[in-house]
Amino acid sequence: MDILANLAGGFAGALDPYNFVLLVSGLMIGVVAGALPGISFVNAMAIALPFTYLLPPVTAMSFLGGIYVGGVFGGSISSILINIPGTPASLPSCWDGYPMTRKGLSSRALSIAITASAFGGLASALLLTFGAPPFASFALKFDQPEFFAATILGLVSVIAIAKDAPLMSAVSMFLGLLIGTVGVDPMYGMPRLTLGVPDLESGINFTVVMIGLFAIGEVVDLICKRAGGARSIATKPGKQIGLSDLWRIKSSILRGTGLGCTIGVIPGAGATVGSVIAYSVEKQASGKGDRFGTGVEEGLAAPEAAKNATTGTAMIPLLTLGIPGSAATAIMLAAMLIHGLNPGPLLFTSNATLVYTIFASMLIANLLMIVAAMGVARVFSTLMRVPPAILGAFIIVLSVVGAYGVRNNLFDVYVCLAFGIAGYVMKRTGFPPAPLVVGVILGPLCERYFLTSLANYDGNMTVFFTRPISGTILALAAAFLVWSMWPSGKPLLRRPPKDPAQGDPAHSDPANRNPPRKEPPQRVLKA
Amino acid sequence: MLRNALTLTAAVAALLSPVLSSGPARADDYPSRPIEVIATFGAGGGADLMARQFARLAEPHLRVAMPVVNVSGASGNAGLTRVLTNPADGYTVGTLIALSVSSWASGLGTAKPDNFVYVAMMQNSPSMLYVSKNSPFKTYEEFADHAKANPGKLRVATSGYGTQDDITLKYLGTQGVPVTNVPFARPSERYASPIGGHTDAIYEEPGDVAQFLKSGDLRPIVVFDKQRHPSFPNVPASAELGLDIGDLPNFRTLAVPASTPPERVQKLHEAAAKVLASPEWKTFCADTYTCVDTLVTPDQAKEEVKAFYETVKGYLDRFATKTVGQTPG
Numbered sequence: 001m002d003i004l005a006n007l008a009g010g011f012a013g014a015l016d017p018y019n020f021v022l023l024v025s026g027l028m029i030g031v032v033a034g035a036l037p038g039i040s041f042v043n044a045m046a047i048a049l050p051f052t053y054l055l056p057p058v059t060a061m062s063f064l065g066g067i068y069v070g071g072v073f074g075g076s077i078s079s080i081l082i083n084i085p086g087t088p089a090s091l092p093s094c095w096d097g098y099p100m101t102r103k104g105l106s107s108r109a110l111s112i113a114i115t116a117s118a119f120g121g122l123a124s125a126l127l128l129t130f131g132a133p134p135f136a137s138f139a140l141k142f143d144q145p146e147f148f149a150a151t152i153l154g155l156v157s158v159i160a161i162a163k164d165a166p167l168m169s170a171v172s173m174f175l176g177l178l179i180g181t182v183g184v185d186p187m188y189g190m191p192r193l194t195l196g197v198p199d200l201e202s203g204i205n206f207t208v209v210m211i212g213l214f215a216i217g218e219v220v221d222l223i224c225k226r227a228g229g230a231r232s233i234a235t236k237p238g239k240q241i242g243l244s245d246l247w248r249i250k251s252s253i254l255r256g257t258g259l260g261c262t263i264g265v266i267p268g269a270g271a272t273v274g275s276v277i278a279y280s281v282e283k284q285a286s287g288k289g290d291r292f293g294t295g296v297e298e299g300l301a302a303p304e305a306a307k308n309a310t311t312g313t314a315m316i317p318l319l320t321l322g323i324p325g326s327a328a329t330a331i332m333l334a335a336m337l338i339h340g341l342n343p344g345p346l347l348f349t350s351n352a353t354l355v356y357t358i359f360a361s362m363l364i365a366n367l368l369m370i371v372a373a374m375g376v377a378r379v380f381s382t383l384m385r386v387p388p389a390i391l392g393a394f395i396i397v398l399s400v401v402g403a404y405g406v407r408n409n410l411f412d413v414y415v416c417l418a419f420g421i422a423g424y425v426m427k428r429t430g431f432p433p434a435p436l437v438v439g440v441i442l443g444p445l446c447e448r449y450f451l452t453s454l455a456n457y458d459g460n461m462t463v464f465f466t467r468p469i470s471g472t473i474l475a476l477a478a479a480f481l482v483w484s485m486w487p488s489g490k491p492l493l494r495r496p497p498k499d500p501a502q503g504d505p506a507h508s509d510p511a512n513r514n515p516p517r518k519e520p521p522q523r524v525l526k527a
Numbered sequence: 528m529l530r531n532a533l534t535l536t537a538a539v540a541a542l543l544s545p546v547l548s549s550g551p552a553r554a555d556d557y558p559s560r561p562i563e564v565i566a567t568f569g570a571g572g573g574a575d576l577m578a579r580q581f582a583r584l585a586e587p588h589l590r591v592a593m594p595v596v597n598v599s600g601a602s603g604n605a606g607l608t609r610v611l612t613n614p615a616d617g618y619t620v621g622t623l624i625a626l627s628v629s630s631w632a633s634g635l636g637t638a639k640p641d642n643f644v645y646v647a648m649m650q651n652s653p654s655m656l657y658v659s660k661n662s663p664f665k666t667y668e669e670f671a672d673h674a675k676a677n678p679g680k681l682r683v684a685t686s687g688y689g690t691q692d693d694i695t696l697k698y699l700g701t702q703g704v705p706v707t708n709v710p711f712a713r714p715s716e717r718y719a720s721p722i723g724g725h726t727d728a729i730y731e732e733p734g735d736v737a738q739f740l741k742s743g744d745l746r747p748i749v750v751f752d753k754q755r756h757p758s759f760p761n762v763p764a765s766a767e768l769g770l771d772i773g774d775l776p777n778f779r780t781l782a783v784p785a786s787t788p789p790e791r792v793q794k795l796h797e798a799a800a801k802v803l804a805s806p807e808w809k810t811f812c813a814d815t816y817t818c819v820d821t822l823v824t825p826d827q828a829k830e831e832v833k834a835f836y837e838t839v840k841g842y843l844d845r846f847a848t849k850t851v852g853q854t855p856g
Contacts, residue, residue, distance in 0.1 A: 046570060046597070049570065050579070050594065050595065053579070053583055139719075140719060140722060140723035140724075141723065142723070143720065143723065143725035144716075144720075144725070147716075184635075186710075186712050187687070187688060187710060188688055188689075198608075201600075202600030202605050203600075317715075317719075321718075321719065321722070322718070322738040322739065323715040323716075323718060323719050324715050327569075327570075330569065330570055330715075331570045334570045334575060334576065334579070337576055338576065338579055338580065338583075340810070340811075340814065342737060342738035342741065342814075343738060407597075407598065407599065407600065407605075408596050408597070408598050408609075409598070409605070448712055452709060452710060452711060452716075455707070455708070455709045455710060456682055456707075456709045456720075456725065456726065458679075458707075
């Protein structure tokens, strides 16, 4: 009852005209920034941060919350329409969203993505409102071995989501892990693979890699094809969705939402990990795994729901414990501290109005997102009609600006261009770039968690298996790997296991348990 | 005409400071365009907050915009390289904190304390050791006794190896209090670990864990300083406990390249002095337990930074030889 009364006050605060206008502006800025390849919502929030000093604390938080919610979705617009993820979290939306666009179903894909995202975000915001304290104590149970296990699950997912070439995906992922080790190591401060270049000491940033591989690689490929009408497919409206369509994919949305809410609350994981894991879980759980990558609606809905379902729960550790779990929430923390607000348990008693206004704003933002995202998506669909050369130039400029903006570092622009060339070569040779990006994102995390776990538990490797949560996640990862490899048949089962989580070679039983399967589906993304 | 003016001012500037090599010097209407403030760590951290508070409060005094840019990485050295490579014209000011200085001492980066002029000593704070509210240890003595009885079993969350945190723990080891250093690169994970019961204690400055101190989730057991902290009168200082490690404070300065024209440094210093004296800053530094009581001149600040650098180097040499001696082969 207390919560409801507080929440009513929160809604009153959030719907105050001044707050509301800024919430909506934040939402629009977020969706647009997210959708522009190269500019992520984290960039947008960082740029917006100084402006929030001038605003009252509540308004500042609504504004940033709007950018966050809008931005996490926005990236999917470009994923679906042009196969370029606007933000890292929207990477999985390329895999089934873009094939839908190629089939002429772009607005159907967008509608599914928006609805799933809004549902996930709303559920997450409700959890934030009603379940913050218990969820916060759940998050605290996670120590380094649990984080390690979660990243292993993410890496295994990459092989599980491989469309037709698990081996190539694994190679690509390991290449990503290698790139992720460049720079000063997280534990002892020793430079690795820096080739004597001082700029490489700070490592290779995954956003830069992603912009290079996807945005620049895609554009170069597009221009090289010189096929003027190649993009006209995006303009076909496609069949709209109705409630019955959504009802059909409800379990995908629910699974994605559940996963996203859980992953969001864990400090350090975030939207990208959430959407990647959700995609691979969905591939196994939906029963349509063999058709994933060809434009399956479930494969789009689950990661979309998961991605936005991390937004609300990611605020739980921030508000209840003062622990920001991701770059976006770290910026929110900065905004709060600059206004003299100390997030933590005391905030709920000392500033209850503020807290509940933030809750209300998150709820409203997710509802309004449907309208805002539809609007922006419509504008973007129109953009797709511009000639590829102009669109390409536009994307390259944004990519360069985005690569520079990640760390305000010119060196990153060169790295981005180099990965652009690599991305083009990969596209032409059919070498999958997505596992590489996931490797670059999760590799350094995985390493850090591994080393800190060992430091914390006397170098005892068994902690990963004996701690209940960590052991469960690792078992899940192992099961996952076997499950996803199963249909690939005998040749793959003979290979030695590559993943540390699955150190048990029993899985490589050479017995031919599976009848030969039909040909795997054609690669849709092939140029 | 313009060339003459340039040579003249350059000559005057050269007379004023022998360190000055080639400051770009117009007849001084400085500052006439925005001053970039480089926060050498990511958004939300201590250096970032200082930069943003300073920029916000100094803007009215300098009458130009002061955008804050985060250039993080390599213990702050990525941003400091930017400060050094931008023109030394007073339009780029960077945050330079103790952590970066100790990273130089441990061999990271190429910068030295003499490469900078320290516009102002903005914040300073000793570090403390905290335990969770559920910890069985009520005092430092109980903690130390347990560590003595169970060498290496107590785990302390820190920011990394080779840092002041590490030096302090190694020093405790030499005093018969052997504990294990568990480095957490991300502050959020570092703070969560003792609260979640995954480590036994945490080494940190009070400002960074202020919310946990206010809520009671963390309890300080010792402050590493020569005297007690005025905000924590009940927490013993390391000096009282016979520990000689009160010389590793966490200071945060604002710095410009050493070749910046002195009159511009002076203008920045005056602005910083006004900021430090403002009630807003006083509230901010009290909240973060980082108030610097007396205004420090740029020369004094440089001496402090140099002394700190030498202290850290001394400790590292001392502990490095030890480690090498103990490692077989």
